Amino acid sequence: MSFRESYLLWKLAYELISSGRYQLIYESHNGKELWLEKVEGHEEADLIHLNQYDLDWSNWLRQHTDLSIDQALDIKQSLYKKNLSVLNVYITPYPPVDDGFAPLSEWYHPTDSPGLSWYTLILDQADQDKTLNIISQMSGCKWKQPFLITPDEHDVLQLREYTKQWATHQRQTIEKTFQNGKPIFTYLFVAIQLAVFAWMELEGSSEDPRTLLEFGAKFNPLILAGEWYRLITPIFIHIGVLHLLMNTMALYYLGTLVERIFGSVRFFFIYMIAGIMGSIASFAFSPNLSAGASGAIFGCFGALLYFGMLQPKLFLRTLGYNIFIVIALNLALGFAIPGIDNAGHIGGLVGGFTATGIVHFPKKFRFFTQIIFLFLTFGIGAGLLYSGAQNGVKAEEGTYLAQMAQGYVEEENFEKAYKLLNSYDFDNGEPSADIYFMMSYIEIQWQQYELAATHLKKVIEIDPKYHQAYYNLALLYYHDGKIEEAYEFATQARDIKPNDEQYRSLVDELTQFVGGEL
Structure with a gap:
């Protein structure tokens, strides 16, 4: 045989x-x-x-x-x-x-x-x-x-x-x-963001801009005012239950995979660098208040792309092109749906990729390549920070800040409202009529009439059609006995908004005094 x-x-x-x-x-x-x-x-x-x-x-x-x-x-x-x-x-x-x-x-x-x-x-x-x-x-x-x-x-x-x-x-x-680490930090990050969300709901609401600000959401005026920790804290903050659930599920599935491939310590580094890079990119390109783990989660996608670049056969055999489809779909949704911070997503994706290049794979070293990725990560981050700082604060951000301060004012928490308004970068930001007007309102409550009048005049300089500023100035001068000045500002408020009953009533009242003097 x-x-x-x-x-x-x-x-x-x-x-x-x-x-x-x-x-x-x-x-x-x-x-x-x-x-x-x-x-x-x-x-x-x-x-x-x-x-x-x-x-x-x-x-x-x-x-x-x-x-x-x-x-x-x-x-x-x-x-x-x-x-x-x-x-x-x-x-x-x-x-x-x-x-x-x-x-x-x-x-x-x-x-x-x-x-x-x-x-x-x-x-x-x-x-x-x-x-x-x-x-x-x-x-x-x-x-x-x-x-x-x-x-x-x-x-x-x-x-x-x-x-x-x-x-x-x-x-x-x-x-x-796929066995280089157990998903220790993945579960820890999930627990942290669930605990923070519960804490936010107890303190107020995760959808209330004031609560978001108090817990460290990304907001450019406050970052420029020196609160740089807001590039880190947004990673653990979420806006509403749906946002929390979507990011928690994504973190659970992606995080466990990345942590098993690269190990727990490397995963922690990748996740945090990606999250920070997402916040920096948002700081550079988006003026909106934002929060969420999306940038860090996109960093997990970046880590998987690095894995695919170095081990393409194993990547395609185990993960396949579905990863590319998921990334493209999420980015497309970010561009299509208003309110989604796609700058943070792209920043996190890039940050996750470059951070993975720094740490590479467990028990494997490419010293020269890792050094290149280190400089690349710092270079991109520094460039985005510089770009965001050069953009300064926009007037619409001042309007948004004033709206948030309005909430504190309605609760008669004038100290917190005034502190929030003073965080605006008056020297480098665009002049904001809403900021000055809200400050003047609080100053009037504190009987700081002279300072309030100064700020109201700044409002008029910025926006000559700001009829509320003319009206409040008229009241201040009326209170101070300066009838002619009060009459002049009241008339301007009425001319801008002729159908306002308050404005017409004040003009009529002041007309009697002005007429009597004449």
């Missing part, structure tokens, strides 16, 4: 797998077919299909080849490859007895299988050495040991066992890639 064909099947598999150039991805139930995928190399065949059959008729060979092509197309789809080359090897004692099938001497491209390149070899007794040389060239694998001429059953079993051990080792190596 000859064991030649079984021996060649497992000998070839062992040589290809133990070389590190290929890995076993499928074994048929009958043990006569093996599919091997290329791990490294560029010019070699992407797949090698080893078949151990006694070929009798060429018609059976053609039918089996067609089935193998269908299998290859399924594998091509699962590997997300546009083009796939397959070396198809039949190990047989003798070629088919008829002349209906001739081995190919060049790559064949099936017309109904776009992107597929096919090469069939018949490894029979007559041309064994020649065919083995071709396989060596097309696989990029040099045989470690010579092939036995008369192998026995022990040789076959031994090679089969060795091959299985190597295949198991390869699988375990892949599995270890």
Whole structure:
């Protein structure tokens, strides 16, 4: 009984797998077919299909080849490859007895299988050495040991066992890639953002801008006023239940994956740098009040992209192109739906990618590359900070700040309202009529009439149509006994808004005094 064909099947598999150039991805139930995928190399065949059959008729060979092509197309789809080359090897004692099938001497491209390149070899007794040389060239694998001429059953079993051990080792190596850490910090971050949200709801409402500000949401005027911690605290703050739930689920699924790949310490660094970079990008490009873990979560996407860049085959086999689709979809929604801080998302994505480049993979070092990523991260962050600082504070941000202060005023918490208004960058920001008006209102409550009048005049300088400022100035001068000045400002308020009953009533009242003096 000859064991030649079984021996060649497992000998070839062992040589290809133990070389590190290929890995076993499928074994048929009958043990006569093996599919091997290329791990490294560029010019070699992407797949090698080893078949151990006694070929009798060429018609059976053609039918089996067609089935193998269908299998290859399924594998091509699962590997997300546009083009796939397959070396198809039949190990047989003798070629088919008829002349209906001739081995190919060049790559064949099936017309109904776009992107597929096919090469069939018949490894029979007559041309064994020649065919083995071709396989060596097309696989990029040099045989470690010579092939036995008369192998026995022990040789076959031994090679089969060795091959299985190597295949198991390869699988375990892949599995270890996703076992570098337990999701300790992922669960910690989830717990923190849930606890902060509950605390915010107890103190007020997570959707109240004042509560958000008190807990450290990102707001450019306050950052420019020196509250730089607002580049960190927004990572743990969420606006409403839906925002919290979406980010918590995303963090749970993405965070656990990234933490298992890169380890807990590296994940902590990646997540925080990505979150901070998202806040900085938002500071540079968005004037809105914002908060949320979205930037840090997009940083997890950035970490996975880094993983895919360095280990593309493993990335596509385990995660696939779905990651790209999810990233693109989320960014598209950010541009399409008003109120979403896409600058923070993109900043987090970039920050996560560069932060991962700094820490690299566990137990692996690329000192020069890691230093480049370190400078790149600091460079991008510094550039965005400078850009945000140069933008200064916009007038609309002053209006928003005044609206938030209005809430404190309604609660008669004048101290907190005034402190909030004074955080506005008056020297470098755009002049804000609303800020000065709200300050004057509080100053009037404190009976600081002279200061209030000064600020009301600033309001009029900025916005000559600000009728409330004219009216309040008229009241201040009326209170101070300066009737003519009061009459002048009251008249201007009435002219700007003639249908206002208060304005007309004040003008009528002052007219009597002015008329009497005349």
